[in-house]
Amino acid sequence: MEKEKLLEIRNLKTSFYTHVGEVKAVGGVSIDLNKGEAIGIVGESGSGKSITMMSLMGLLSENGKIIDGEIIFEGRDLAKLSEEEMQKIRGNEIGMIFQDPMTSLNPVLTIGDQLMEPLIKHKKMSKKEAWDRAVQMLSxxxxxxxxxxxxxxxxxxxxxxxxxVMIAMALACEPKLLIADEPTTALDVTIQAQILELMKELKDKINTSIILITHDLGVVADVCDRINVMYGGLVAETGSTRDIFYRPKHPYTWGLLKSIPNPKKDEKERLKPIEGQPPDLLKPPVGCPFADRCEYAMKICMQQRPPLFEVGEGHKAACWLNHPDAPKVEPPVGRGETNE
Amino acid sequence: MSDKKTLIEVKGLKKYFPVKKGLFNKTPSYVKAVDDVSFTINKGETLGLVGESGCGKTTTGRTIIKLYEPTDGQIIYDGVDIAKFNEKQMIPYRRKMQMIFQDPYASLNPRMTVGDIISEPIMIHNLMDKKAAQERVQYLLNRVGLNSEHANRxxxxxxxxQRQRIGIARALAVEPEFIIADEPISALDVSIQAQVVNMLEDLQEDLELTYLFVAHDLSMVKHISTRIGVMYLGKMVELAESNELYSKPLHPYTQALLSAIPIPDPDEAASKKRIVLEGEIPSPIDPPKGCRFAGRCKYATEKCREVTPELKDVGGGHMVACHLYDK
Incomplete structure (x- = not known):
């Protein structure tokens, strides 16, 4: 089945220049997104998941810069567009939802004004048309x-x-892509459930593609078709949601899955945390960024960065264990399924 | 079970916060943050307290250790009612009850070294001289998985x-019996959360601690708690052993709350039926008469809107406040 690509991020590298030196926040990330698809980007703070998205939208802070790579959105390279050209895309073709709905709304403007602004600006609607559309979005x-x-x-x-309201605003211009950065982290579980249902519904109704950035594996399992697991500014593993949960191939993904309690299980099992701390991206390690915390680390892991090995159809893992000459390791999680 | 000793018994606890409206309003209305809540905490157990924002779970915790003055009710700690104690009478109890806060960035004084932060409670309670306190700091730092030289940073x-570990070391400094952990892991990354939870479990076992664990992450609460209380709008609506609560939730609100937990398993997530609650939590300033959940409950009857249900044992220590289970 041939799917139409909406977005292609190719080898993106983004750095921040601070008084202590260059922080290589994103060190060469490639992510694909098809039309009408929802993908998840999972990782902990400092994994580069938010910075990848900020690079995409041209919203990096002053000291941040895209060093290398391409961000192809509908045939255009967003990394090379001017700020003026980006303004025509943001809020129009790409909608955004942020984590904190309080700070991302303007407190001195009415909800109506804020909803109508992008419609008047991007869609050149009259005030009356914009009002009607905004009311329609709210309902x-x-x-x-x-x-x-x-x-x-x-x-x-x-x-x-x-x-x-943020979602209504992001969707008002019928964007082709909706980027949601931790959209439910600040909300209670029952409200979170409502918002996630809403996002799934909108995906089916308006055929919007969604990129969901989160650290909550439960949320991605529910909403996303495919998942990218990021660690230390790189993609550690990418595959379908079932690939990631049932046949993961990267020790970091194993660690993530083991460190969360399963509410379905009755007997009390001790959690298995990933020991240690994430790498310092001021001086990123030469080899695999996870090698330091990885119980399966080999000599090569410290010396050479692993490429993304193809381990199944559309399923890739950046871990030397997937090299044909590597020792066979039994994954401690998943269902032990192999790729068909 | 009867062989468990009660450490804390809370009876009819109320905490109202006055809301002043207008310049000359002499009779302010009240936010009924905690409204007639009763429960017990056994020695050595972890009682989890869950609910949505505004349900009063944090206020309950803070009122128990008297960070807030209770409006009404009893807090019986080891046989003594401390609810009406003044600051001076509270001093010995302050040592026995410690707290771990949610935000590891805001709860440590940035101008103090880690060693000073951890030894401060020891000095305040005059437990040791400076030299002994320093040794204790070293011991505590090692205990929570940090190095002795971190004391000078x-x-x-x-x-x-790491900051959350420092906060835990500070709480342990005065050898407390009872620790209130208010969302201790919600600000941490997933892989780090498990480290801290495991450490809390180890410390509980070694030091025979009793925990009140306040959180909104329901899967983590289930993992760590012996029993769990569910709060809604200032009321305790259900209280049961954690496995019992998750496998047989009785209160309609608990059922909705548990069904909303995202399950980290794509097949189960796809097959799961979610009870989506309509509407929002009513304001605690003028809470509805009768059962506070009635307005959002699909089983609600006339009785629910009129009579407040009592929290009653329906068998095996499973308590629920709902008219559906009236005999």
Whole structure:
């Protein structure tokens, strides 16, 4: 089945220049996204997951810079566009939702004004058209009595409602791509469930592609078709959601899956944390960034960065254990399934 | 079970916060953050407290150790009601009860060295001289998996997980019996969370600690807790052993809450039925009459809107406050 590609990130490298030196936050990341697909980017703080997305949207802070690589979105390389050209894409073709709905809404503008702004700016709608569309968006995301809500200010909304407004705003221009950076982390589980259901529904209804950035494996298991696991500024493993959960091939993915409790299990099992700390990206290790914390680390892992080995159809893992000459290791998690 | 000794018994605990409205409003209304909550904590167990933001779980914890003055009710610690104690009477109890905070960045003084942070409670309670305190700091640092030389460093030199370890060492400094951990791992990365949880479990076993574990991450709470209490809008709606609660949730709110947990397993996530709650939590300023969950509950009857259900034992220590289980 041939799928149409919407986004292709090729070997992206992003660095930050700080007073202590160059921080190589993203060290060569490639990610694909097809039309109508939801992918997850999973990783802990400092793994480069948010910086990859900020590079994509041209929202890096002053001291950050894309060093190398391409970000092909619908045939254009976003990395080479000017700020002016990016403004036409952001909020129009690419919508964004951030973690904290309180700080990402303007407190002195009404919800209506904020919803209408991108419509008037990007879609050249009249005020009346924009108003109608905004009301329609608010009811789409499940906000009761949208007409009167339009005239209210962000502080009059609860956390979950604000996040719905953010989603309405991000989707108002019918973007081809929705980037959601930890969209439910600040919310309660019941509200989180509502927002995730909403995102899945919108994906099917408007055929928007979604990139979901999160550290919560439960969330990606529910929403995403494919998952990229990031570690130390690199993609450690990429594959379908079932690949990652049932036949993972990278020790970091194993570690992640082992360190979360399974609420379905009755007997108490001790958690198995990944010992140690993530690498310092001021001086990234020469070899595999995970080698330091990896119980399977071999000599080569310290000396040479592992390439992304193809371990199945569309399933790749950057770990030397997948080299044909490597010793065979029994994965401690998953279902022990092999790739068909 | 009867062989368990009770460490803390909370009876009819209430904590109201006044809300002042307008300039001349003499009779303020109240936020009923905790409204008539009763439960016990046994020696050596971990009681988990879950619920959504605003349900009063943090306020309950803070009122028990009297960071807030309770509005009404009893807090019986080891047979003594401390609810009405003044600051001076509280001093010996302050030593027995310690707290671990949520934000490892905000709860450590940036101008103090780690050694000073950990030894401060020892000095305040006059437990040891300076030299002995220093030795204790070294011991505690090793105990929580840090190095002795970390004592001379400042908090900003540590990562989130390490700071949380420092916070735990500080709580342990005065050899407490009871520790309230308020969302101790929610600010940490997944791989680090497991490290801290394992350490809390080890410390509990070695030092015979009793925990009150307040959190919103339901899978982690289930993992660490012996029993779990579920709160909704200032009320305890259900309390049971953790496996019992997860396998047989009785209260409609607990059922909805548990069904909302994202399951880290794609097949199960796809097959799972979610109970999506309509609406939002009502305001605690003027909470609804009767059962506070009635407005969002699909089983609600006329009785639920009129009469507040009591928390009752429905068998085997499984307590629930819901009219569905009235006999």
């Amino acid at each position: 789409l995301v499940g906000i009761p009595s949208p007409e009167s809500r339009m005239k209210q200010y962000p502080h009059e909304f609860s956390g979950g409602m604000r996040q719905r | 400042y908090p900003h030199e540590f990562s989130g997980g």
